[in-house]
Amino acid sequence: MKKILMKGNEAIARAAILGGLDAFFGYPITPQNEIPEYLSKHLPKMGKVFVQAESETAAINMVYGAAAAGARTMTTSSSPGIALMQEGISYLCGSELPCVLVNVMRGGPGLGGIQPSQADYYQITRGGGNGDYRVLSFAPENLQETVDLMKEAFDIADFYRNPVMIAVDGLIGQMMETVDLHREKPKRELPDKDWAACGSGKKRLVNSLYLDPAELERHNFRLFEKYRMMEENEQRYELVKMEEAEFAIVAYGTMARIARSALELLEEAGVKTGLIKPISLWPFPKKAFSELPASLKGLLVAELSLGQMLDDVKIANEGRLPIAFFGRTGGMLPEPEEIAEAVLKMKAEASQ
Amino acid sequence: MKKMNFITGHYGSGKSEFAINFALSIGAAFLVDLDIVNPYFRTRELEDLCAENNLRLISSSLTGALGSDLPYIAKEVFLPFYENLTSVFDLGGEAAGARIVRQFSELLDPQETDFLFCVNCYREETAAPEKIIGMMELIEKSGGFKITGLINNTNLLRETSYGDLLYGEKILEELERRTGLRIVYAGVHEKLLPEIGELKGEIIPLKLYLRKTWL
Structure with missing residues (x-):
């Protein structure tokens, strides 16, 4: 396959489609706007879902809904927008819902600026939501690595039933580079989504509320066993x-x-x-x-x-x-x- | 060459890099940055280079606000018309970036104005003649002007070969047949100059001013 020249944000959007994206929810923010722009052009034509939400908080909860129904879903934003999503990310982890999050980082704190930054490292690795949870996160260096990781991210999310974040700074989102979109991605045996609440058959409940503390502790221990597996297998x-x-x-x-x-x-x-x-x-x-x-x-x-x-x-x-x-x-x-x-x-x- | 040169095209076609190199090579008096679409890699980052070359840079940015993504246009953008000096206008990408031309409509003399469509055939949205024609129509409708010439700016950045330029030329020749427009310029990375043979259009040597050396 011949290489083409892409802008980082376009490449992220195209790779998400190649990774099997079914439904996108997001709210605009510089410097990542080309991602929703691209997806709004292409997803509806493919019979897939594109929704511009009314806020980042709404977008992440729409992701929760789509993920709970078993869809491959994603939202993208930049630093302050990701900050607004922290509650939803904690809920996604608590309910063990797979999804892909993209953070095209800009300068902070607060509204900060639109130029490139990596100052969300704590937000990404420690999280701003409540509870004992972890988000698998990858930070590629160039567009080829970004495309390869984006395509794989949906598989990794489904494998662990956990959000996966791709974190780049604004420069990677905005720069042009040659990419090969069709490199093979590593194969993973993916479990059936027999937990998904897709509206038919056996009653299924997607939930992060546990009224019995002993049960909640067991749930946390199980999550941590999963996080231990990630630490063992996903260090890159x-x-x-x-x-x-x-x-x-x-x-x-x-x-x-x-x-x-x-x-x-x-x-x-x-x-x-x-x-x-x-x-x-x-x-x-x-x-x-x-x-x-x-x-x-x-x-x-x-x-x-x-x-x-x-x-x-x-x-x-x-x-x-x-x-x-x-x-x-x-x-x-x-x-x-x-x-x-x-x-x-x-x-x-x-x-x- | 006309006095007023507007560079339009798809975003990521290399308009801004072409515009600065073109302005320097023709000894233009003004370079006008009308890109209010793109937040990074904008002509406004080139103040020092322009100053050294007596090229007056009129930027759409508020002074000292490189990180502004407000659609703000400096009032000085009208200066090239009043001073009537050779100028290059760097438009933002696609139809949204071309709309701004409407505010100049009463000042534009068709005899003295070129609207040059910058094409990189390695960009997904401008990889085939029908796609390019579709985009040209949207740009013309949005900006209220007719494109007068084509720029073959086909490239893979520093990996570009002569063959890549010919690949773009072949697609643009089909466009010439369909639209009656001509390839007026070809943007060629300066390092590639010794390796190239014949190309349609006047060759404009390119230095990548907006791209850092480590990028």
Whole structure:
């Protein structure tokens, strides 16, 4: 199949259709509007559902309804819109409903701005809803990875009966890149949706209310067994140029992309540097940190936020290596030189 | 070349990159950013480059508000008509982006104005002649103008080959036959220039100014 040139948001929308999307519910917000625009054009023609909801709160609850009826469903938004959906996400997890959420992140807090950011890391990995719950989340770095993960996301959601979030920053949503839409996706044995309340046959109840605390605790234990399986099986990451590396940059999404250029600059400067790129944000790829070479003298965590993933790196590092931090935020993107400088500074401090 | 050059097309066809390169190559006096559709990768990010080249950039943004997605148009957008100097107008994508041209209708002299349709045949919505014609009709209806020429801007960004440009040219030749329009310009990435043979239309060398080097 020949490559075509797509805008990130269009690619997300097309990949969702290829992933089997039956019903979309959403409310507009920059910088992700091309997703609903594209889906509003294509889904009705295919006999599928597109609804522009009256708010983000309505959209996520429509997703709940469609998921409960067994449909492959999705909503997309950007940071403050995802914030509004937190209650619904907690309910989806509590009721074990599969769905796909896309967050095209912009600067915050509050209304913030429309330029790219990764400052929703806590919101994505810790969640803003109530209760003990987890959302599987992936943060791709380029459009090909985004398309591949989008197509797979619906399968993963159905497999675990849990929401799956694809988190990109606004730059990935807005940029143009070549993509191959038809790469094979990994095959999974998917269970029948024999729990879905689709209006006929045996009575089925989709619910997150438990009046008996003992039963609610059992429900939570069962959810956590599922989350443990996700931690075991869904950690994804990429290690780049780690062989004999002296330092490693830990970065995801657009920041990983900028870091790749920084690696080249550092190589020219004679400092062997590698990249640890988390692809899954939750589960955080702790496994990557047990595979690091003995040559490493330090880690630089680089984010388009001010030290959120840093916590997870500290947990995964278990106090072994010194950790430094570099962050830009509010929609500002660094040049590769700035990241390279931060590594050089780390090296200078390490040799003192 | 006409005095007033409007660049229109599908979003993601490379209009803005073409517009800045075109304005620099023809030594235009004004580059007018009329893109109120797209929130990122807009001509308004190029203030320094334009200043260095004595190209007056008129942006639709509020001063210092790069992150604004308000559909705000600077009053200076009328300056090129009053000063009557060679200008390039970068329109937003598709019909929504073309509508803005209606406010200039009384100022436009058809003899001095080109409406150039920028096409990348590797974009899903402009991959075949009938799709392109459909989009051109919507743009003309929305903006109240007639497209006067075609720009072959077929590309896969830095992966583009001469063969890709010829692939686009073949589709646009079919469009020439059906519409009577001509391929007036071809946008060619500067690195590709030594490798290309003949192409229809005047070649405009392209540097990707809006795309960061690491992207």
